[in-house]
Amino acid sequence: MEKLAINGGFPVRSGKLEYGRQWVIEEDIAEVAQVLRGDFITCGAKVDEAERTIESVTGAKHAVVVSNGTAALHCAMIAAGVGPGDEVITTPLTFAASANCALYCGARPVFADVDRDTYNIDPEDIERKITVHTKAVVAVDFTGQAVKHKEIREICDRHHLIFVEDAAHAIGTTYNGRPIGSLADMTTFSFHPVKTVTSGEGGAITTDDDELYRKLVLAHTHGITKDPQLMEEPEHEGPWYYEQLSLGYNYRMTDFQAALLCSQLKRLSSFKERRQEIVRKYDRAFSDLDGIIVQKEIPESDTCRHLYIIRLDLSGLTCTRRQFFDAMAAENIQPQIHYVPVYWFPYYQHLGYEKGLCPVAEEIYAGIMSIPLYPKMTDQDVDDVIHAVRKVVSNYRKGGPLPGTDDERR
Numbered sequence: 001m002e003k004l005a006i007n008g009g010f011p012v013r014s015g016k017l018e019y020g021r022q023w024v025i026e027e028d029i030a031e032v033a034q035v036l037r038g039d040f041i042t043c044g045a046k047v048d049e050a051e052r053t054i055e056s057v058t059g060a061k062h063a064v065v066v067s068n069g070t071a072a073l074h075c076a077m078i079a080a081g082v083g084p085g086d087e088v089i090t091t092p093l094t095f096a097a098s099a100n101c102a103l104y105c106g107a108r109p110v111f112a113d114v115d116r117d118t119y120n121i122d123p124e125d126i127e128r129k130i131t132v133h134t135k136a137v138v139a140v141d142f143t144g145q146a147v148k149h150k151e152i153r154e155i156c157d158r159h160h161l162i163f164v165e166d167a168a169h170a171i172g173t174t175y176n177g178r179p180i181g182s183l184a185d186m187t188t189f190s191f192h193p194v195k196t197v198t199s200g201e202g203g204a205i206t207t208d209d210d211e212l213y214r215k216l217v218l219a220h221t222h223g224i225t226k227d228p229q230l231m232e233e234p235e236h237e238g239p240w241y242y243e244q245l246s247l248g249y250n251y252r253m254t255d256f257q258a259a260l261l262c263s264q265l266k267r268l269s270s271f272k273e274r275r276q277e278i279v280r281k282y283d284r285a286f287s288d289l290d291g292i293i294v295q296k297e298i299p300e301s302d303t304c305r306h307l308y309i310i311r312l313d314l315s316g317l318t319c320t321r322r323q324f325f326d327a328m329a330a331e332n333i334q335p336q337i338h339y340v341p342v343y344w345f346p347y348y349q350h351l352g353y354e355k356g357l358c359p360v361a362e363e364i365y366a367g368i369m370s371i372p373l374y375p376k377m378t379d380q381d382v383d384d385v386i387h388a389v390r391k392v393v394s395n396y397r398k399g400g401p402l403p404g405t406d407d408e409r410r
C-alpha cells in the first residue's frame with residue numbers, strides 16, 4: 001500500500017491543485033483592455049451587451065447585471081417586496097448570502113431540509129415550513145444541479161409565494177431542456193472567479209415579469225430613473241432632471257467587468273462540456289468505491305456542475321472527515337467543504353437558530369468534501385485527484401487496502 005504523504009510518503013503530485021479556479025485567456029484580456037481604452041468604463045454599451053447575452057443564454061425575457069451574486073439576491077428580495085415580518089424559506093446547505101438576503105430586508109430566513117441523495121432543498125420540507133408569514137422561497141441549485149422545479153413551482157403557486165432561484169452554481173444547467181434562468185419568478189447568478197464564468201466580481205438577475213424587472217432595475221441603481229415612461233412627472237424642467245422612485249443601492253457592474261463576462265459567456269458551452277466530462281470520470285471512479293458516496297442527480301437536470309462533492313461513508317473508514325481532508329491536502333489535492341450549515345454560524349446562533357433544525361443537511365455536512373473541478377484541469381490533474389482519493393481510502397478503509405492497480409504504481 002502506498003504510504004500517505006501525511007505520514008511521510010510521496011504526495012500524488014508536486015503542485016497544489018485547488019478545488020476551483022477561473023480560466024481567463026488572452027481574448028478575455030483584450031476585450032477588457034478595449035473598454036479601458038474607451039470613453040465609458042461604467043454605464044456604457046458592454047453592460048447592455050452582457051444583459052442581452054444573458055437573456056439569450058437563459059431564455060429569460062429580462063436580465064439585469066449587478067456587482068455580485070449577493071447584490072443579485074438582495075435586489076430579488078426587494079423586487080419580491082420582502083420586508084419586516086416576512087419569512088423566506090431557503091436551504092442551510094448553501095453560501096450564507098442565500099439566507100442573508102432575507103435579513104437585509106428585515107425578514108426572517110427559515111431553513112427547509114435537503115434531500116438525502118441530491119442535497120438540494122426538499123420540496124416536502126418547504127411545504128412543512130410555510131406559515132402565514134412566508135413570502136418567498138430561495139431555492140439553491142446546489143453544485144449546479146437544478147432544484148425540483150415542478151414541485152416547487154406548484155407549492156409556490158398554491159401558497160402565493162415568489163419563487164427565487166439562487167443559481168450561483170448553475171449557469172448552463174437545463175431542467176427538462178429549459179435553461180436555468182427561464183423557470184423561476186427570478187433567478188440570480190454569480191460571476192465570482194470560482195463560478196463557471198467570471199467577471200471578477202459580478203452577478204445577474206433574470207425574470208420574465210415586466211413589473212419585477214422594473215423593480216430590479218430601480219433597486220440596482222439607487223431607485224433612480226431617467227426613463228420618461230417610468231417617471232411620475234415626465235413633463236420635467238430640463239435635461240438634467242431625473243427621479244428617485246424607490247430606495248435603491250449602487251449595485252451596478254462596470255463595463256470592463258461586463259466585457260470580461262461577455263467574453264467568458266462565449267465559452268460557456270465548452271466549459272459545460274469539460275465539466276461534464278470530468279464529472280463522468282469521477283462518477284465512474286467513485287460510484288463503486290467503498291467509503292465514498294457520490295451525489296445523485298434527478299433525470300430532469302442536465303447539469304453544468306460547479307462543484308464535485310464526495311461524501312464519506314465514515315462507518316466504513318477508520319478516519320474522521322478532518323483526517324481525510326488533511327490527508328488529501330498533503331497529497332497536494334486541496335479539498336474544500338461546501339458548506340457549513342448557515343444557521344450554525346455564530347451570527348445565526350445569536351439570532352436564536354438552534355442546531356438540529358435540519359437533521360439531513362447536518363448529517364450530509366458531516367461527511368462531504370469538494371474535490372477539484374474546473375475546465376482548465378488537465379486529464380493528468382483529474383487522474384491525480386482520483387489517485388489521491390483511492391490512496392486515502394485505501395489507507396483508511398476498515399476492510400483493509402483496496403485491491404487494484406494504482407496502489408502499486410509507486
Ligand SMILES: *Cc1c(COP(=O)(O)O)cnc(C)c1O
Binds near residue numbers: 169192
Ligand atoms: C457565490 C454564491 C453566492 C454569492 O455570490 P457572490 O458573487 O460571491 O456575491 C450566493 N449564493 C451561492 C449559492 C453562491 O455559491
